[in-house]
Amino acid sequence: MKSYKDLPSDAGSNIIGQVxxxxxxVQKRLASVKHTVAIMSGKGGVGKSSLTANLATALTLKGNTVGVVDADINGPTLAKMMGVRNATLEYSQTGVKPATTALGTKLISMDLLLAEDDAPVIWNAHTQKDAFTWRSTMEVSALREFIADTEWGELDYLLLDLPPGTDRLPNLAELVPDLGGVVVVTIPSEVSQLIVKKSVTMAKDILKIPIIGVVENMAFYICQHCGEEEPLFSAEESLNGAFQQAILGSIPFDPRLARASDNGTLYLDEYPDVPASKALIGVAEKIQAFFQGDTK
Ligand SMILES: Nc1ncnc2c1ncn2[C@@H]1O[C@H](COP(=O)(O)OP(=O)(O)OP(=O)(O)O)[C@@H](O)[C@H]1O
Ligand SMILES: [Mg+2]
Structure with a gap:
């Protein structure tokens, strides 16, 4: 299949010029952002969005100005998780103002642009069968607009929550060529580690993007009755053995975290002293330490 770059004529659309x-x-907007961090995992459902929401809150609580891009265009969850689903976006000549959480973290998400609760994202095409061909291109375009057209202002950190799939990072790397680093999320299951290792290879060896480190989510469960740590999954290989990357932290499963995501309340603000919050704050500190000395 030919790409738009191979077409002899663009039928007057000037698509190359538009891109x-x-x-x-995008470059102009990112000039006022100190550090861009992608949160990724080839695997679905491991907690990328939950960690993005909580790491953004942790970095905000530490006095940073933080923006978040919900780069999951088809399955956006961050507006709900961060409690800004009812925000009305304000548009101006220079772009759109992001939604702001109770603590001041900024967010842009496709969810904020959909009028109805149950409305799916449907890419316009002649038929939905044709839309399949365009979907990836349209997703990248939407993401490009999110970054370029949002009035972020000066940011210390811009976190990008990627959808599952190993192919997502190359698209992002093309949009954000000087991506500061990647946080890789896994859970302690062999199935997850198998897929997540592929994402690490993609980031490190193929795209040459710095890996800040690996976070193990839902690492264990703390019994509410006896306080014992119980494993939730069964991976035998240690994280160090599986990844040979910096390990940023192990976040326990905490039903209150899942509830906070569903209620749109800020878990770290509500439960600052519980083990999962302490682990999340530890990860945020390691992200900050990674960029220390980087004077952009
Ligand atoms: N440490 C945790 N403790 C309790 N619940 C958690 C934890 N991490 C994630 N969850 C819950 O697990 C579910 C999946 O998490 P989340 O949506 O963040 O995963 P994801 O990797 O972003 O998924 P997707 O691949 O679909 O984007 C959510 O209901 C979330 O609240
Ligand atoms: Mg997600």
Whole structure:
């Protein structure tokens, strides 16, 4: 299949010009962002969005100005998790103002643009069968617009919550060429580790993007009655053995965290002293330490 770059004529659409103009806008917007961090995992459902929401809150609580891009265009969850689903976006000549959480973290998400609760994202095409061909291109375009057209202002950190799939990072790397680093999320199951290792290879060896480290989520469960730590999954290989990357932390499963996500309340603010919060704050500190000395 030919890409738009191979077409002899663009039928007057100036598609290459449009993409170039948008890319320039992305670069201009990112000039006021100190550090961009992608939260990724080839695997679905391991807690990427929950960690993004909580790490953004942790970095905000530490006095940073933080923005979040919900890069999951088809399955956006962050507006709900961060309690800003009812926000009304304000548009101006220079872009759209992001939603802001109770603590001041900024967020842009496709969810904020959909009028109805149960409305899916449908890419316009002649038929939905044709839409399949365009979906990936449209997703990248939507993401490019999110970054370029949002009035982020000066940010210390811009976190990008990626959807599952090993192929997501190359798309992002093309949009954000000087991505500061990647946080890789896994759970202690061999199935997860198998897929997540592929994402690490993609980031490190193929795209040459710095890996900040690996976070193990839902690492264990703390019994509410006796306080014992119980494993939730069964991976035998240690994280160090499986990844040979910096381990940023192990976050226990905490039903209150899942509830906070569902209720749109800020878990770290509600439960600052519980083990999962302490582990999340530890991860945020390691992210900060990773960029220490980086004077952009
Ligand atoms: N440490 C945790 N303790 C309790 N619940 C958790 C924890 N981490 C994640 N969850 C819950 O697990 C579910 C999946 O998490 P989440 O949506 O963050 O995963 P994801 O990797 O972003 O999924 P997707 O691949 O679909 O984007 C959510 O209901 C979330 O609240
Ligand atoms: Mg998610």
């Amino acid at each position: 170039a103009a948008q890319s320039t806008r």
